[in-house]
Each structure stands twice: as structure tokens, then as C-alpha cells.
Amino acid sequence: MRRSGSLARRLVTIRPIHPIRTLRRRRPDGVRLLEPFDPAVVPVSPAPAGLVGAVPTVDDPDAPPTPIPLLPGEPTLRRRMYFALANACTLVSILLGMAAVMLSLAGEVQVAAALLLGCIIMDAVDGPLARKFGVASPFGAQMDSLADMCSFGIATPLVVFQAMSGELPNWAIGGACALMAVCAAIRLARFNVSPKDGRFFSGVPTTLAATVLAISTLVLADVNVVFAAGVAMLALMMVSGFPYAKLSQLRKVPAWLWPLPVVGLLIDIQVTFLVLVAAYLVSGPLLWAVHRRRAAVI
Numbered sequence: 683m684r685r686s687g688s689l690a691r692r693l694v695t696i697r698p699i700h701p702i703r704t705l706r707r708r709r710p711d712g713v714r715l716l717e718p719f720d721p722a723v724v725p726v727s728p729a730p731a732g733l734v735g736a737v738p739t740v741d742d743p744d745a746p747p748t749p750i751p752l753l754p755g756e757p758t759l760r761r762r763m764y765f766a767l768a769n770a771c772t773l774v775s776i777l778l779g780m781a782a783v784m785l786s787l788a789g790e791v792q793v794a795a796a797l798l799l800g801c802i803i804m805d806a807v808d809g810p811l812a813r814k815f816g817v818a819s820p821f822g823a824q825m826d827s828l829a830d831m832c833s834f835g836i837a838t839p840l841v842v843f844q845a846m847s848g849e850l851p852n853w854a855i856g857g858a859c860a861l862m863a864v865c866a867a868i869r870l871a872r873f874n875v876s877p878k879d880g881r882f883f884s885g886v887p888t889t890l891a892a893t894v895l896a897i898s899t900l901v902l903a904d905v906n907v908v909f910a911a912g913v914a915m916l917a918l919m920m921v922s923g924f925p926y927a928k929l930s931q932l933r934k935v936p937a938w939l940w941p942l943p944v945v946g947l948l949i950d951i952q953v954t955f956l957v958l959v960a961a962y963l964v965s966g967p968l969l970w971a972v973h974r975r976r977a978a979v980i
Contacts, residue, residue: 752821764815769822771808772829775801779833786844794841795899801833802893827870834892835866842913845899850910858913865917866891872921882925886963891916894959901951915963924966925973 751757753765778800786794808826812818839859846855866888876884894916902909946954 752819753817754819755816761815761817764811765817765819765822768808768812768815768817769825771804771811772822772825775804775808775829776832778804779829779837782833782837783840786841789844791841791845792900794837794844795896798833798838798841798892798896801829801837802889802896805830805833805889823874827874830870830888831867834888835863835870838892838895839863839866841899842895846910850907854907854910858910858917861914862891862895862917865920869920881931882927882969884926885922885924886916886919886926886966888920890962891920897955901955919963919966922966923970925969926962926966927969 753761755761778797782794782797782801785791785797805826808822809818812822839862842862843855843859869885869888872884873888895913898909898912943954943958946957
């Protein structure tokens with residue numbers, strides 16, 4: 683009984699993992715080896731070392747809780763102003779998203795879609811501002827992700843739902859918009875924990891998906907079952923692993939191709955917009971196939 687009780691205690695005892703611990707393993711010949719523990723598999727807190735909020739530090743168990751500084755580095759007045767400016771853009775994105783929700787519920791769908799474009803502009807500004815002024819922080823990154831979920835994962839599907847309401851059955855509209863919200867959450871969470879690639883996105887970016895839906899609400903005259911299917915397809919492409927080129931890669935497009943979309947927009951804005959969106963969505967699977975073929979050759 684004592685032996686089994688000791689074994690049970692050992693089984694239920696949770697030992698904390700420390701990044702400098704080593705892992706033991708045996709070789710086939712019985713020799714025991716020590717391997718360094720890989721800290722990359724341990725979740726890392728964005729907080730500075732030694733500042734763990736309400737949890738007392740090991741060195742001083744009686745120390746009072748220490749708040750975690752939101753702005754890393756020297757907290758000068760100028761850096762605080764820059765930090766506030768960058769995060770103010772994120773807050774404006776949240777407010778515009780909330781305004782879009784309220785206006786769409788009041789029947790002002792076109793105005794709500796225009797406000798979503800304002801959210802997209804704010805999302806494109808806050809990050810570059812923070813990096814330009816040297817005030818990028820884990821707090822700002824988390825705020826940006828939460829704002830994207832509010833504006834692009836909640837407000838955008840709701841505006842689209844209101845735009846399609848009455849044109850299609852509620853189950854079809856609600857299913858497509860709910861899928862958009864779920865895929866946006868998955869996409870944003872995966873983006874926060876995945877390594878970044880300077881050339882391609884893994885899946886369609888949430889911001890780009892919201893841009894497509896907002897412009898579609900503004901320019902498309904007819905909303906039918908094809909549009910609902912397009913919303914669902916766009917949501918699935920967000921969580922796919924297909925590589926999609928970033929805007930910086932567009933400079934590699936031949937110069938003679940640039941006038942084509944401009945002329946198309948002047949002739950028929952709806953058809954040209956749908957063709958551009960379809961071409962971008964198809965580019966992901968095509969790039970994936972090209973990369974797989976090259977890898978197979980190598």
C-alpha cells in the first residue's frame with residue numbers, strides 16, 4: 683500500500699519545466715546521454731523577465747505585485763506620446779468597427795461598409811507607426827489582434843449578414859458569416875504564434891478578407907447564393923496553408939499588366955473587381971503547387 687501510494691503521488695505530482703533543464707535518453711548500447719532542453723517549445727511570456735504580475739518572484743516571496751510596463755524601454759515623454767498615438771489608431775479601429783455594427787443594425791449598410799474600410803486603414807497605420815517611432819511592444823501586438831477580431835471577425839460578418847438579409851435564407855447567410863468569424867479567430871491566433879515570412883502570407887490575411895467583403899458590399903448590386911458561397915470560400919482560404927503573396931511582391935508584376943485592371947475598372951467595376959479577387963484566391967493554390975514541384979525536383 684505504501685509503495686502504491688508513493689507511486690500515485692509521483693504520478694500526480696506536476697513538476698515545473700525549466701528551460702535550462704536537460705532531457706535524459708538512452709542509446710541502443712545502454713549509455714545514458716544528456717540533451718539540452720529546447721526552450722523553443724516552451725510558451726514564452728511577452729512580459730519582461732522578473733515581472734510576473736501578481737505572482738511573487740522567487741528571489742523575494744514577500745515582494746508586492748509589480749505592474750508590467752506596457753512600453754518597453756526608456757519611458758520618456760516623447761516615447762509615451764508615440765506609444766499612445768500608435769495604440770490610438772488601434773482603438774479608433776475598434777470604435778469604427780462598433781459604429782459599423784450599430785449602423786448596419788439600423789439599416790445603414792453602405793455607411794457601415796465604408797466604416798469597415800476606415801478600420802482597414804487604421805489597421806494598416808498602427809503597426810508601421812509603432813515600428814517607425816521604436817515603440818512596438820507585445821501589448822500593441824495583442825491590442826492589434828483583438829482589434830482585428832472585433833472589426834474583421836465580428837463587425838465585418840455582421841455587416842455582410844445585414845447586406846444579404848432578405849435576399850437569401852437566414853441559415854445560408856448565417857452559416858457563411860459564422861464561418862467567417864470562426865476562421866478569423868483561428869487565423870489571428872495562428873498568426874500570433876507562427877513564424878513570420880517576409881514574402882508570403884499563410885492563408886488569406888484577415889484584413890484582406892475584410893477589404894474584399896467591405897468593397898463587395900459597396901459595389902455589388904446583386905447579392906445571391908454565389909455571393910454567400912464566396913464568403914464561405916474566402917473564410918476557408920483564411921485558414922488554409924496556401925502561400926499568398928504580400929503587397930510588396932506586386933512590384934515584380936510586369937509593368938504592362940498594370941493598365942489592364944485600371945481599364946477594366948473604368949469599363950465595369952463589378953466584373954473587374956470579381957476577376958481580381960478570384961485571381962488572388964487562385965494564386966495561393968498555384969504557388970503551393972509550384973513550390974511542391976520544385977521541392978520534388980530538388
